[in-house]
Amino acid sequence: MTAPLLEVTDLRTHFFTRAGVAKAVDGVSFSLAPGEILGLVGESGSGKTVTGFSLLGLVDPPGRIAGGSIRFDGRELVGLPAEEMRALRGQRIAMVFQDPQATLNPVLTIGTQMTLALQAHGRVSGRAAAERAGAMLTRVGIPEAASRLSNYPHEFSGGMRQRVAIAMALLNGPDLIVADEPTTALDVSIQAQILAEMKTLAKESGTALVWISHDLATVSSLADRVLVMYAGRIVESGPVGEVLRAPLHPYTRGLLDSLPAMAEPGQRLRQIQGAAPSLLALPPGCPFAPRCARASDICATPPPAVERAGRLALCHHPLDAAA
Amino acid sequence: MTDLVEAAGLTRRFDPRLSIGDRIAALFGAPVETRPVRAVTDVSFAIRQGETLGLVGESGCGKSTLGRMVAGILPPTSGGIRLDGAPVMERGRKTTTRIQTVFQDPFASLNPRRRIGATISEGPIAHGLITRVAAPAFVADWLARVGLDPAVAQRFPHQFSGGQRQRVAIARALAMQPDILVCDEPVASLDVSIQAQILNLFLDLRQALGLTCLFISHDLSVVRHVSDRVAIMYLGRIVEVGPAAEVYGAPRHPYTQGLLDSVPKLRLDANAVTFRPIAGELPSPLSPPPGCAFHPRCPRATELCRRERPALAPRPGGIEVACHHA
Numbered sequence: 001m002t003a004p005l006l007e008v009t010d011l012r013t014h015f016f017t018r019a020g021v022a023k024a025v026d027g028v029s030f031s032l033a034p035g036e037i038l039g040l041v042g043e044s045g046s047g048k049t050v051t052g053f054s055l056l057g058l059v060d061p062p063g064r065i066a067g068g069s070i071r072f073d074g075r076e077l078v079g080l081p082a083e084e085m086r087a088l089r090g091q092r093i094a095m096v097f098q099d100p101q102a103t104l105n106p107v108l109t110i111g112t113q114m115t116l117a118l119q120a121h122g123r124v125s126g127r128a129a130a131e132r133a134g135a136m137l138t139r140v141g142i143p144e145a146a147s148r149l150s151n152y153p154h155e156f157s158g159g160m161r162q163r164v165a166i167a168m169a170l171l172n173g174p175d176l177i178v179a180d181e182p183t184t185a186l187d188v189s190i191q192a193q194i195l196a197e198m199k200t201l202a203k204e205s206g207t208a209l210v211w212i213s214h215d216l217a218t219v220s221s222l223a224d225r226v227l228v229m230y231a232g233r234i235v236e237s238g239p240v241g242e243v244l245r246a247p248l249h250p251y252t253r254g255l256l257d258s259l260p261a262m263a264e265p266g267q268r269l270r271q272i273q274g275a276a277p278s279l280l281a282l283p284p285g286c287p288f289a290p291r292c293a294r295a296s297d298i299c300a301t302p303p304p305a306v307e308r309a310g311r312l313a314l315c316h317h318p319l320d321a322a323a
Numbered sequence: 324m325t326d327l328v329e330a331a332g333l334t335r336r337f338d339p340r341l342s343i344g345d346r347i348a349a350l351f352g353a354p355v356e357t358r359p360v361r362a363v364t365d366v367s368f369a370i371r372q373g374e375t376l377g378l379v380g381e382s383g384c385g386k387s388t389l390g391r392m393v394a395g396i397l398p399p400t401s402g403g404i405r406l407d408g409a410p411v412m413e414r415g416r417k418t419t420t421r422i423q424t425v426f427q428d429p430f431a432s433l434n435p436r437r438r439i440g441a442t443i444s445e446g447p448i449a450h451g452l453i454t455r456v457a458a459p460a461f462v463a464d465w466l467a468r469v470g471l472d473p474a475v476a477q478r479f480p481h482q483f484s485g486g487q488r489q490r491v492a493i494a495r496a497l498a499m500q501p502d503i504l505v506c507d508e509p510v511a512s513l514d515v516s517i518q519a520q521i522l523n524l525f526l527d528l529r530q531a532l533g534l535t536c537l538f539i540s541h542d543l544s545v546v547r548h549v550s551d552r553v554a555i556m557y558l559g560r561i562v563e564v565g566p567a568a569e570v571y572g573a574p575r576h577p578y579t580q581g582l583l584d585s586v587p588k589l590r591l592d593a594n595a596v597t598f599r600p601i602a603g604e605l606p607s608p609l610s611p612p613p614g615c616a617f618h619p620r621c622p623r624a625t626e627l628c629r630r631e632r633p634a635l636a637p638r639p640g641g642i643e644v645a646c647h648h649a
Contacts, residue, residue: 258519260548
């Protein structure tokens with residue numbers, strides 16, 4: 001077991017709004033080894049994006065990291081001065097966002113943007129920067145890369161734009177990339193191309209990857225381990241195959257059963273009742289209890305962490321025990 | 324089974340709206356886009372009484388344009404749609420209330436300044452299906468049928484979640500008592516657990532009301548789940564159509580095969596998966612390639628494919644395929 005690249009312990013990112021404190025991330029712990037691909041799965045409002053943003057120090061007021069620790073390569077990121085965080089961001093930790101349209105500056109050519117990203121973290125001549133940028137575009141599968149450096153973002157298709165965003169993230173050879181729903185806005189055939197390339201790139205360069213997605217199938221085909229989030233907490237974690245084959249947490253089971261691929265065509269899906277609770281008014285104890293078929297009186301108290309050979313679930317009634 | 328809806332030779336072009344200045348500039352060689360977008364070209368199909376036809380394709384393939392023409396919202400450039408033998412549109416106007424639509428984005432499709440009760444009852448009142456006096460009871464009944472509390476009729480759309488809004492949109496469409504429901508990506512913007520609830524609601528209501536449906540989605544597994552027959556679109560044309568089990572079980576067209584291989588599958592064993600993505604990108608509908616539109620991306624393309632466009636031809640298993648080599 002190598003030393004973890006990233007170790008998150010009891011992370012709490014809260015939003016202090018007028019309506020009350022929204023605990024978007026509430027006690028999240030996980031670690032990531034170099035070169036590992038970690039899938040972070042959850043529905044809207046589960047805190048998966050806020051977790052990703054917290055790693056990069058991108059949480060804006062009224063939100064802030066209210067507690068916990070993020071150790072990256074032995075260094076504590078929580079409370080790191082903004083200057084030092086800036087130096088780290090884009091250099092050793094990079095991010096790919098969902099919408100490449102919003103990530104890229106529409107009035108600068110992508111060559112200029114990539115050069116700026118290189119020069120922000122070291123002395124690089126314009127020519128050397130252009131060369132490195134062109135090489136990186138080729139690597140993410142953009143044809144005639146050198147000539148496309150002078151293009152503006154609007155001259156690329158959605159899939160190509162996301163490739164540019166990925167190339168920019170890879171530019172400084174980061175140790176960790178946080179990718180937030182990077183293929184959600186793309187078509188199936190383009191998504192498959194990008195997934196295949198991400199997998200190869202991560203393997204070749206030894207970059208660790210946190211892949212945030214609502215899509216269990218995408219995560220299952222890409223990630224080594226998976227974290228399932230619900231209402232700001234990780235309710236289940238473990239190797240992706242084991243978790244999806246035999247989930248311990250009723251929520252993970254419910255998510256899987258909600259997928260049309262898991263049912264006979266035309267049959268009713270086994271849906272989860274109700275909707276996710278408001279983060280402003282979480283029920284005491286297990287946040288999933290109001291929607292859970294296995295819930296009992298004890299679920300009104302905080303659920304224990306159940307451990308099973310490298311796997312973890314937060315549940316009073318894990319699925320491998322009698323109800 | 325009889326054909327309830329028949330589409331013959333449907334074509335829709337979007338011509339750029341050019342000002343006089345643009346036209347003159349184009350004449351002198353300025354880079355003004357004068358080519359029309361061929362969104363849908365020569366599409367013919369039938370939907371049988373009581374069946375659900377799934378329509379799958381990637382963005383820009385023309386599936387929404389096709390759906391809007393079937394729904395009678397958008398007049399075709401040429402060709403036409405008949406419902407029980409009568410045209411759905413005449414002189415650019417919809418002639419029937421028997422077709423209704425559920426749109427993708429329940430945030431955009433509901434009037435934000437209108438109480439949802441009024442939204443649901445507006446159509447039926449305007450068309451004389453109910454009286455104004457009967458409206459509250461009618462609305463309460465429909466809200467209950469889509470799984471909402473009848474007391475919410477006085478609320479505005481912003482007071483609902485995405486899934487609840489989609490329930491309202493379904494109630495609004497069904498309140499017109501249509502025979503045909505066109506669903507354009509009805510669950511694309513919803514979370515997995517909410518998507519399952521809406522799909523279940525759709526399946527229940529479809530059975531209870533004996534609806535005939537055109538179900539448009541980019542999500543192959545959703546379409547597989549709800550459809551009896553499936554049509555695959557590529558660049559404005561149907562490339563393969565047939566019973567869902569046939570199309571998914573033994574896809575004939577190389578594009579269908581590539582699309583099905585591209586979908587990430589839920590991997591339940593420990594084996595590593597290999598993606599087999601389709602190479603290249605969708606060509607622009609401004610300048611579709613000659614011959615078969617898929618040939619630049621197709622591993623089996625030959626000289627014939629570059630020259631001649633294959634027609635949709637019947638194959639065993641009740642399937643129709645447009646390919647020279649399938």
